[in-house]
Amino acid sequence: xxxxxxxxxxxxxxxxxxxxxxxxxxxxxxxxxxxxxxxxxxxxxxxxxxxxxxxxxxxxxxxxxxxxxxxxxxxxxxxxxxxxxxxxxxxxxxxxxxxxxxxxxxxxxxxxxxxxxxxxxxxxxxxxxxxxxxxxxxxxxxxxxxxxxxxxxxxxxxxxxxxxxxxxxxxxxxxxxxxxxxxxxxxxxxxxxxxxxxxxxxxxxxxxxxxxxxxxxxxxxxxxxxxxxxxxxxxxxxxxxxxxxxxxxxxxxxx
Amino acid sequence: xxxxxxxxxxxxxxxxxxxxxxxxxxxxxxxxxxxxxxxxxxxxxxxxxxxxxxxxxxxxxxxxxxxxxxxxxxxxxxxxxxxxxxxxxxxxxxxxxxxxxxxxxxxxxxxxxxxxxxxxxxxxxxxxxxxxxxxxxxxxxxxxxxxxxxxxxxxxxxxxxxxxxxxxxxxxxxxxxxxxxxxxxxxxxxxxxxxxxxxxxxxxxxxxxxxxxxxxxxxxxxxxxxxxxxxxxxxxx
Numbered sequence: 001x002x003x004x005x006x007x008x009x010x011x012x013x014x015x016x017x018x019x020x021x022x023x024x025x026x027x028x029x030x031x032x033x034x035x036x037x038x039x040x041x042x043x044x045x046x047x048x049x050x051x052x053x054x055x056x057x058x059x060x061x062x063x064x065x066x067x068x069x070x071x072x073x074x075x076x077x078x079x080x081x082x083x084x085x086x087x088x089x090x091x092x093x094x095x096x097x098x099x100x101x102x103x104x105x106x107x108x109x110x111x112x113x114x115x116x117x118x119x120x121x122x123x124x125x126x127x128x129x130x131x132x133x134x135x136x137x138x139x140x141x142x143x144x145x146x147x148x149x150x151x152x153x154x155x156x157x158x159x160x161x162x163x164x165x166x167x168x169x170x171x172x173x174x175x176x177x178x179x180x181x182x183x184x185x186x187x188x189x190x191x192x193x194x195x196x197x198x199x200x201x202x203x204x205x206x207x208x209x210x211x212x213x214x215x216x217x218x219x220x221x222x223x224x225x226x227x228x229x230x231x232x233x234x235x236x237x238x239x240x241x242x243x244x245x246x247x248x249x250x251x252x253x254x255x
Numbered sequence: 256x257x258x259x260x261x262x263x264x265x266x267x268x269x270x271x272x273x274x275x276x277x278x279x280x281x282x283x284x285x286x287x288x289x290x291x292x293x294x295x296x297x298x299x300x301x302x303x304x305x306x307x308x309x310x311x312x313x314x315x316x317x318x319x320x321x322x323x324x325x326x327x328x329x330x331x332x333x334x335x336x337x338x339x340x341x342x343x344x345x346x347x348x349x350x351x352x353x354x355x356x357x358x359x360x361x362x363x364x365x366x367x368x369x370x371x372x373x374x375x376x377x378x379x380x381x382x383x384x385x386x387x388x389x390x391x392x393x394x395x396x397x398x399x400x401x402x403x404x405x406x407x408x409x410x411x412x413x414x415x416x417x418x419x420x421x422x423x424x425x426x427x428x429x430x431x432x433x434x435x436x437x438x439x440x441x442x443x444x445x446x447x448x449x450x451x452x453x454x455x456x457x458x459x460x461x462x463x464x465x466x467x468x469x470x471x472x473x474x475x476x477x478x479x480x481x482x483x484x485x486x487x488x489x490x491x492x
Contacts, residue, residue, distance in 0.1 A: 006363075019363065072366035097364050104358040169374055170353035172278075202279055211356030212278040212349050214376060215450040216369035230458050236279060237456030243274040 001027040001087060004095040005040070007052055010108050013115075017108065019097075029088035033076060034059060034066060036087055053111040059083040061224070064159030067166070068112055069099040074163035074222050081161065081224045101162055103171035105209045118208040119160050119176060125204035126197035127180045129189050142188050155182035157225045164219035164227070170211030175219040177205050178231035185238050195242035202239050278352070281345050286454035288342040289447055293473070295335055300477055306484055312417025316406055320413040323398055343384065350377050372446040379443040386436035393423050424488040437482035444474035 002025045010017030024040050031039070034056050041051035057065035061084040070076035076085045090096060098112060106114040156179070164175035181198050184190025190197070213232060220229045274280040302322065305315040322328050367374065397403060398416050406415040423429050448470030452458070457466070 017360075069362060072362065072364040073368075099362055099364075102358050102360055102362055104356050106358075167368070169357065169369075171356040171358065172353070202277060203273075206278050209356055210278075211353035212282055213454075214349075214353070214373065215446070215453050216373040218367065218369040221368035229453070233453050233456045233458030235456075236282075236454060239277075239279050240283065240456065243270060243277075243280070246270075 001029055001090075001092045003027055003036075003087075003090065003093070006095060006097040007112070008099045009052070009111055010100075011110065013107055013109055027087050029086065031087045032059070033068070033070070033082050033085040033087065053109075053113045055113050056083060062159060064161040067101050067114065067116075067161060067163075069101060069166055071097055074101070074166040075161070075224050079222065079224060079226065081159075084224075101166040103162075103165050103210070105171065105173070106162060106165060114162075116160075116162050118210070119162065119173070121208060122173070122177060122201055122204045123160075123180065126193070126200035127184075129184060130193060131189075144187060148186050152183050152186040155179045155186070155227065155231050158183075158223075158227050159225060161224065163222050163224060165210065167218045167222035168211065168213075169216060169218065170214055172213045172219075173205050173208070173210040174213040174232045174235065175223060175227055175229065177201055178229075178233075178235040179227045181235045181238055182231040185234060194238060195246040198235065198238040198242050199246060202235070278349075281349050282454045284341060284345045285349065286451040288338045288345075289451045291335075291338050292342065293444070293448065293451075296477055300480055303484055304480065306417065306420060307487060312406075312415065312421070313408055315417050315420075316413055316415055317408060319398065319416045323414075339387070343380070346377065346380055370446065372442040373450070376443060376446060379439050382436060382439035383443060386432070386439070389432060393429070394420065421488060421492060424485040425492070427489065430485045430489045433485045434482045437478040440481070441474050441478040444478070445471065448473055 002023070005022040005024055006019045007022060008017060009020045022040060024036065026039050026043075027036055034054070037052060037054060044051045055065050055067050057063045059066075061081045064081075066075075066082040068075065068082045070082070070085070075082045077089055078085055100106075100108050100112045101114045101116075103114075105118040106116055109115050158176060158179035160176060160180075162173075162176070165171050165173050181201060184197060185194050215229075217229055220227065275284065302315075302318055305318055306312070308314050322332075372379065394416065397419060398414060403414040403416060403419055405412045406417075407413075424433075449467055452466050452470075
């Protein structure tokens with residue numbers, strides 16, 4: 001296969017950046033998209049040119065590290081991660097445009113690499129369950145209906161890649177935050193801290209500069225893990241309920 | 256740690272301000288005002304359909320006189336204006352925030368996987384706003400502050416709004432403007448109706464098909480009937 005690549009090149013976060021065109025003739029249809037870029041980078045290094053920077057890690061579709069906005073779609077034309085996208089999804093002689101995620105909260109660091117630490121900070125704001133150390137509790141001690149477990153697991157399959165933000169015309173992170181709120185809100189272990197969790201995570205999401213959802217559902221259509229917009233509705237319910245009813249207690253014992 | 260608090264913020268209703276300054280709180284306002292405006296449209300349409308009764312405008316004029324003088328209706332009417340204003344102001348605030356969030360640099364290529372209406376709610380809303388301004392100038396302002404001819408029904412003299420409506424709708428460009436704006440309203444409702452429920456968190460497998468069906472039917476039928484009134488009055492009077 002021979003393809004033409006139009007790749008966004010940007011030296012660092014302060015540079016302006018521009019598209020550069022590369023002719024790539026050593027492409028096999030069985031290569032993954034990232035392998036195709038690896039081969040191109042090897043050629044660039046041999047020619048003593050700066051290789052293209054892009055994010056990747058597990059290459060198994062589970063880590064959420066790879067990104068790339070390919071021909072107008074996050075993770076390319078299929079609803080999968082870029083590492084699981086193969087060159088057979090493209091035709092011989094095709095021109096492929098590769099851009100980084102675009103969002104104010106995801107600034108470009110270099111070439112196709114963006115800073116997604118905003119997602120980490122949202123998680124740190126409340127996307128966890130506080131547990132006391134001690135022995136492992138018995139698996140059946142807390143009954144959880146299979147359906148609820150499945151729903152929570154579906155929400156938990158969100159790998160935090162940021163495709164939802166990249167696809168959204170408002171760069172809204174609500175599918176991500178909705179999934180992260182839901183995976184705990186559905187389960188008894190998560191319900192304990194549900195109110196403060198959703199309040200803090202939504203506040204952090206706003207502080208990071210993500211937009212507000214206008215229910216276009218482009219995120220759901222592009223999410224490589226098929227996270228459902230029901231999670232956004234659940235976050236809306238949880239947040240509204242929490243804001244209207246949450247309270248704190250002043251500890252006065254022993255004084 | 257969790258319990259260390261500043262009690263003052265709970266007494267000063269800081270949480271209330273936090274709620275409505277958050278992205279989700281702003282969306283909540285859009286949703287609630289939107290649902291109220293949908294209810295308003297229904298009542299407004301029911302009243303307007305009396306224009307087609309063919310009784311020379313008697314029932315419409317009596318209805319308009321009632322709406323223009325009843326204190327409760329007047330109160331709701333003022334509230335309605337306020338809610339339209341809230342809907343517009345919060346829409347502008349959200350749109351500005353959303354544009355900022357997208358960042359300075361856009362994509363070279365985008366393939367949309369969403370409906371046209373859902374992406375163009377601000378434009379459609381602006382079209383409706385222009386319509387509201389024209390519409391208020393045409394009727395509401397004239398009925399309340401302007402001079403209209405009078406009609407006597409059963410011994411009482413009331414304003415003859417019907418004749419004014421018939422005059423406006425005898426001019427083709429007004430009929431054209433009204434029809435185009437109603438198409439805009441239809442697209443706005445096509446997305447807005449169901450969207451309002453999603454924002455409220457009312458997304459449930461059992462009720463989604465019902466909400467979606469009613470929303471789509473409403474988005475087609477109500478603007479179509481609104482547009483039918485000027486078209487019929489233009490061609491058949």
